[in-house]
Amino acid sequence: MQYSIWDKDFSAWLIAARSEQVTKKKVYKRKLMKREIVLFRNKDGEVAALKDQCPHKGLPLSQGHMRDGNVVCGYHGWAFDVSGSCVKGPCLNPNETCPTVKAESYTVKEQDGWVWLFWGSDEKVLAEGPPSFPQEKEFKWFELEREIKAQPHFILENSFDCTHACFVHNTYFRNGPVQLANAELKETDYGMHVQTREEDGRKVRITKYLPWKGKEVYHTDEYFKPFTAYVNYHFGLAKHRIILTCSPEDENTTRVYTRTGIQAGPFSSISAWVLKYLTPVIVAEDIEAIEGQARSYSEQGGHYGQMKDADVPAVWMFAIYRRFFENRETDSYRTKQIQYRL
Ligand code: FES
Ligand SMILES: [Fe+2]
The missing domain is CATH 3.90.380.10 (Naphthalene 1,2-dioxygenase Alpha Subunit; Chain A, domain 1)
Structure with missing residues (x-):
């Protein structure tokens, strides 16, 4: 029988990707809980998940590319780091500062070969972290x-x-x-x-x-x-x-x-x-x-x-x-x- 979770308010860690799908070279696009998201890694290999929408004029970030561990929007070249902060705006007036607008970001944690995304607002669930399913070596x-x-x-x-x-x-x-x-x-x-x-x-x-x-x-x-x-x-x-x-x-x-x-x-x-x-x-x-x-x-x-x-x-x-x-x-x-x- 039908049962909908979509009108429920819940907190949980959800798998957003397998670790190997998220790289420094290319953004990985995914739909999760009706949200379009992009995942990528910075130079240190740290994983990030951002809303797949540039906060400048809305181009999906998945239409952009990776450079120096940041995702670069394909429309006007604004670059966003793992926290979603804009770190570069190539066409700015030399007197202007970098845009303070941020790309919406999600809390993610890499564990046991999966990238987990925190969904919801329950601090306790957030603090507990994702469930652990280690890959035992003898298997x-x-x-x-x-x-x-x-x-x-x-x-x-x-x-x-x-x-x-x-x-x-x-x-x-x-x-x-x-x-x-x-x-x-x-x-x-x-x-x-x-x-x-x-x-x-x-x-x-x-x-x-x-x-x-x-x-x-x-x-x-x-x-x-x-x-x-x-x-x-x-x-x-x-x-x-x-x-x-x-x-x-x-x-x-x-x-x-x-x-x-x-x-x-x-x-x-x-x-x-x-x-x-x-x-x-x-x-x-x-x-x-x-x-x-x-x-x-x-x-x-x-x-x-x-x-x-x-x-x-x-x-x-x-x-x-x-x-x-x-x-x-x-x-x-x-x-x-x-x-x-x-
Ligand atoms: S829409 Fe992304 S930089 Fe302009
Ligand atoms: Fe079966």
Whole structure:
């Protein structure tokens, strides 16, 4: 069902870019929370985010270029530094001082290979800084970035909706339902933690391709308010992590940053190589489902139907998401055990 965050007043750190996308040579243009922004680095490598509009006569700064660590507007050559201050106006009367007008700037922080932008006004959230998702060295990591035509909750809920994998991902991943899964749900101060154990991992299609087939399959799925899902899969001896963060662009579009890590002992590099090609295929299957669902509710209206045990993790995640945006935070956290076929 539809749920809008656009009339809500909230504070959070949002991913504005991957670190490697922001350089000293070229401005990086991005839309975030309906704002057009440009990101760049100064000579010291410090990152900045400015509104993509020159404060002189409105030309998008993204139509300009970089020089000496400043962004130079393409219309009359005014140059702006990382704070948005004008540091040069080439055509000024020699008696005039540099314009004091500033390009609007945003607070950004680079962490764990992402550039996070602070959205909102809550000083506490600002002081806490972005959530930390370090890339542990024993894992091989790769990144994926996609624009999805759906609101963030549809995308996040998908991570907590395990049974879709039996149907949406029945080519490479799952061939189920083939067994029972037992899940333990816990609401937490940061969001939610779900641990799911599968009775017989040997029956799951993907385990057939692994050299240590026959070992247990279990996964923990965590929700970090407001926009991150963190999925840890254990396939026997292999560990597979996906950190998925939604970055809203406008009412219809969400940019999704996905970081995948694999640890499979001596097979880590080869597994990461295979997954790097396989993951976009699996993600495309999710996108098709999510965009179909979002389009249907947006054009036809309607609500979710009857929720069964297998739907509880996604239902809880959505409830916690709504509480966050409606400022209805609580400190009494629910727990629950569920069982369903997977
Ligand atoms: S519009 Fe940017 S310098 Fe004039
Ligand atoms: Fe999926």
